[in-house]
Amino acid sequence: MSNPQDPSPPELPPQDAAATGVPVEVEADDGLGQKRAKRTFWQKFGGEGFMASVAIHVLLILIAAFLIISVSKESAKKDPNSFATGSGGGAAGDKAKQFKTRLQPKNPKTTAKTPTRITSKSTTATIALPDVPTVAVSSMNAGLMGGGSSKGFGGGSGGGIGSGMGVGRGNGKNFVSVFGSKMAVNGLPGTFYDFKQNKSGKPTPMMGGAPEKFGDPSNSAAIGLYNKEVNEFLDKGFSTSSLADVFRAPDTLLASQIFIPPCPATEAPKAYGVGELCKPSRWIAHYKGAVKPPQNGKFRFVGSGDDFLLVRWDRKVVLDSGYQHFISGNTNVYPGFGQKPYDETRPSKLGKPLRCGPWINATRDKETPLEIVIGETPGGTFYAIVLIEVADASGKPDGQLRLFRMTTDDLPDAIKNGHPSIPGVDMTGGDWIFKPVKASVSR
Template sequence: MDPQHHDYTADPHLHASHPVEENKPSVWKKLGGGSLSISIIVHAILLAVGVVWIFQIIPATEQKVDFMPKGGGGGSPGVKEVSNKKQRATMTNPNTPRMAAKGVASTFTLPEPDAASSMSSVGSLSSGGLSGGLGGSGSGGGRGDGHGTGFGSGTGPGLGGGAGTMSPFGMVNPNANAMIGVFFDTKQDPKRKPTDMTPEKLRDVIKEFTNQGWNERSLENKYYKADQKLYQTRVYMPVMSANEAPKAFNCEKEVQPSRWLVIYRGDVVAPKSGKFRFVGAGDDVLAVRFNKKNIFDHGYTQGTTALYVPGKVDVLAGKKEDREVERIIRGGAMRVPVTLYKYDTTANWNNALGGVAVGPEFDVTAGSTYPIEILISEIPGGLFGAALMIQEEGATYQKASTGSPILPLFRTDGSLPDAKGKDNAPPFDSQGAVWKISPTSRRDI
């Protein structure tokens, strides 16, 4: 076969080795169109996912107003859906302001707060001593801007000094016209270890304290002192359980109701010039120091002499001679013979103590300030009571059925106690003058 006329199509090997011309790439491919398409598709998918996610986390606007009415109480019926957490937060701040939402179209109207929805009582601190706890549910609101002066929210029972009932041992809330009271348990030391205190030893402790300057630090270094202070406007404590004092000072779990003592201190302004005498009695101890001088002391035990009075009343009143007892009495605040007043409502004191006693007279000038300290104490335990009144020399008073004068209470504000149907509660004149606490010389303990 002529090589010039070779049939290339008939030679498969020759055909396979010959290059075949490929199609030219399009302009789109030259510009990277394939990769761009993939990128666009991926970004579109991410964008769609992002849009869906955004609409899921943004909730639709609700036409709802969430609030708690002023006062922290129950509020109007339309606010029952408020959460418990918010209620608790509001109760800790009863003056929480009202809130409103701007720019919300709604037919819902914010109700005006009702005065009756103010915060209710925090609870009783004691069954008998604190008489209803830190405020009632009266017509006032918040911290004592109703009718009372304590935490009470008005005329309900609380620790205020207004129409409600206050603890006979004082108020929890500091008061500008109140003496400051502290509580000591002599049966244990500051670290709450037993002191082996006996009634006899306590009488000597009180005698030493009242004759050496009434220095509370000397007691703080030796005996348990309650953290709670009380603010007292008067000493008028009809017969009660001796446990009411630890309850009032919020330490009844740490203190057994015996061999305790309470000290009240303040600086008082004399309401008028003249001569005065303190009158009263204590079960077991009621002693008073006025203007840095022991000026009154009468009870089952004399605090300034440690004398146990029952059985010695005739000597005290000058009806019987006993030189040793007379010597002891003259070493304290009282002077023999001691004048004694009896009342129908002080039967126990009449029998055991001869009644309530009249202390030595003292002079004051109107507007002048005088320091005063009052000590009360329960020694063996059981029942406790005390009452302190004041008598002006030369003044005329109404008489009780026993012939004794009805005297005003020594008090530092205008509030008065309820004495109806209670024993060892002498009658008192409700019109007596108020010995206000000096605002510039008040001393804390």
């Protein structure tokens, strides 16, 4: 126990350093009785030597950069159009002789060829390519002496020839054929059949002796057989099963209208992509689908075809017109519409007037089957025109011929403004544009 009157603090017993838990830094003994100071991490890493190496490398880089820049400036002072040989020594001294080779300007007259006029050697040719534009020699000389030359010389010229090939190809703006289009979305699907060949492409008796020649006597028997086959097809209700062995074009065209002005009969097989396979005679194109009338009212089909045109509405033939008549005959009597002959016609400049069919009662948006058949028998010229005429409130014709249209798509260029052979036709269709019912079409 300590003395309470003694002001000095009590003595504490000595403590073991290990027991206190306080770390003690001990200096290493060098073995001679002297203690050595502890080295830092930078010294252990060799930092002094590293910094010296970096300084030396930086100095070398600066020296190399200086030498490169000096050599580049010295080379730039030399003539860029000269070069030195690789030989060393010689009579000229320590440096090799320098042989200067300069670019020699070309004579403009040797590069400029005299432009020639290219024309056809044919005595019947009506087209000549325009002259190649001439170039002044002085302007060429200035360009060549200005520091370089070019291997190329010349100019360009060109132009279009003609306004189109064939019916329906127009001026290169609209390539939709008047027979229909493969690219269309809506319309009446059409199929081309060539009776002169079977489905394998082999000739049939309807080929005749000269299928490409109009009026050739060797085709008479073939024409008789063709008319018989077409008549059988129509008598069976336009059944395509009767055409199972007839050559069929692989492409199907969608037609927005049937308005084909006079043209060579070769245009039909061309439009269907078989122009190289089919001669321009004894073929038909069969358009089949369904449409919806745009409104209630009475209308009738008006038209003609060379050689024939038939329209079948709601499974009844309502127009049979052209140079051949398979259903109505010369009396123009239509089965299903009584025995009354429909003798009314409308004038045209086609060689024959346009026939008028029986009146039809239309119901707005009623889906109605529709088929149109056009055909060519002996070859030569072909046309097919399908129009409509609407009755007014009194039941009489309103006096306006309208194009029978099934879409509002742009018309082919060849018929945008109608045709002089059938004047006075409203090509817009007015408010009587029928709506085609979409159907699956094999392409």
